[in-house]
């Protein structure tokens with residue numbers, strides 16, 4: 001029940017370019033590494049890792065195999 005409420009909220013926060021865990025503004029995070037031409041790996045202050053898609057201009061949670 002709780003999970004059903006949290007998942008959409010996390011999605012909304014990511015759409016607003018905020019970390020769902022600590023609500024940091026992901027656009028000002030300096031720890032970002034280019035992954036391919038169109039994506040960056042962004043590591044939040046709280047340690048969570050996100051993928052920034054430059055083409056779509058959106059953030060999403062990184063999958064395990066994308067981090068290594």
Ligand SMILES: [Zn+2]
Nearest residue numbers: 019022044046
């Ligand atoms: Zn965070």
